[in-house]
Amino acid sequence: MTRTTPRSADRSQGLSRRDVLARLGWGGGAISMLGAGPLPDFGELRIEGLPAAQNAAIRLSSNENPYGMCQAARDRLQAEVENANRYPFAWSAPLHGAVARHVGVAESNVALGAGSTEILRMCAVAWSERGVLQAEPTFETLGSYTRKFGNRVVGVPVDAEGRHDLNAMSDRLDEAGVIYICNPSNPASTLLPQSELDAFLDRVPGDKLVIIDEAYHEFVDAPDYHSQVERSVASSNIVVIRTFSKIYGMAGMRVGYVVGPRALVRQLDAHRTEMSIGVISAACATASIEDPDYAADQKRLNLEARSILEAGLERLGRPVWESQTNFVMCDLGRPMMPVNRAMADRGVAVGRLFPALPNGLRISVGTPAQMHRCVDALEAVLA
Ligand SMILES: Cc1ncc(COP(=O)(O)O)c(C=O)c1O
Structure with missing residues (x-):
């Protein structure tokens, strides 16, 4: 795998993240309330009847959009x-x-x-x-x-x-x-x-x-x-x-x-x-x-969060293939399944085993906050 320099998401032109969130229904007051703090945790899994540990999982395992429908x-x-x-x-x-x-x-x-x-x-x-x-x-x-x-x-x-x-x-x-x-x-x-x-x-x-x-x-x-x-x-x-x-x-x-x-x-x-x-x-x-804007807005949010993930993986010395999607494939340099299980224990669900890539961990792009939590969990697991 080749190491990718984190892509510079196009943040200088067009809509700001604030605009994009406003379109998602996080309007005026709600955005102000967010202030500089972490974004709301879109995409937390909550299914009645599931054990607490699984319900706490951030789902970064199926390349889903954490923000949902327009x-x-x-x-x-x-x-x-x-x-x-x-x-x-x-x-x-x-x-x-x-x-x-x-x-x-x-x-x-x-x-x-x-x-x-x-x-x-x-x-x-x-x-x-x-x-x-x-x-x-x-x-x-x-x-x-x-x-x-x-x-x-x-x-x-x-x-x-x-x-x-x-x-x-x-x-x-x-x-x-x-x-x-x-x-x-x-x-x-x-x-x-x-x-x-x-x-x-x-x-x-x-x-x-x-x-x-x-x-x-x-x-x-x-x-x-x-x-x-x-x-x-x-x-x-x-x-x-x-x-x-x-x-x-x-x-x-x-x-x-x-x-x-x-x-x-x-x-x-x-x-x-x-x-x-x-x-x-x-x-x-x-x-x-x-909807004339939704796909472009989501592309922008994805680029922004993916850059955080890619930068985190680079800091951990884990190479990724150059992503053009809402997930990255990371080379752990060791079998991924034990890491996958340890991540799940820390509440972060990441991608399944692809037999042709036994050391490859696929991580879906979530929100910026989820990307930070994912990188922190991976750092702890790899330590
Ligand atoms: C490349 C590709 N094709 C098809 C699918 C299936 O998607 P769906 O059946 O949800 O449209 C997926 C889902 O992850 C996918 O990654």
Whole structure:
């Protein structure tokens, strides 16, 4: 792993943190009350019936957004409670239109799903018989459904910088009919250089299907980055998957979507569970995607908190791969599971084991206060 210099979040332009918090509903008086002290601890886990130790945990384990949904989505949630007795067609249709407008494609180029997990399962049902070529490690869902369905997964180790090794993947294209690219990557957190990804896609034969998972697209801060949505719609063999779970803070609501050429979108949609997105989830997702500011605000907050985490890890001498996401992958230089358990004992839940990276600790970005608490806990555990 290479050590990353903490990124300088763009704090000099645009909205201040105060503005962003105000938009989150932490208006005037509440912000003044915060003064210079610590921020409120968004994202504390509180589930009735769980043991106290677990309920005290700061959840930095699942790449969730600690601030949750935007205010407009919260308002819709309250209002739509009245419609929980209705089937969701009248709510999912507007969401479909809103997503198509948001990404700038026709509705026939979009299918919805109950989170991108449902979309990945649809891909596995439709196509995994042809075998899946993917990075190792990568996000597990497509590979695990592929294996469950008795089909083959070919894993190609990531390179020393934690990036998909596109040259090595090119050499193995013959071994599978489906290629899964997670960009930015989970769990590595890295982004592929744009020109390399574009050149790789140029090389992939037209009879192979390419699934590009852009779950973390909205967090990317690289100047030359662009989504593959436009290319996918113009292609006959590429689809792009996105989710409302990350930047929009809706992981518990289960909404995702896939964009691509009509024929492929139709194939996938045939495998969707009908009505899998409920009234309230669809309404909240529509409100989120129509909010003109929320994603940019959340990106800014994420950069700010991630810089604190990265600076803390650098101080502890723990290298990270360069993150373009709402989490970092840190090299502990020793097995991560005992550290993971010791962190949990201190009330900080961090990422799971990725077998290809036994020393890699994935830490999700939370609030600035949570980042300080996480670094303090890690310092104590590593001491
Ligand atoms: C790369 C990637 N894809 C897909 C998902 C699944 O997200 P969801 O089903 O919540 O949309 C995740 C969740 O962590 C992810 O990291």
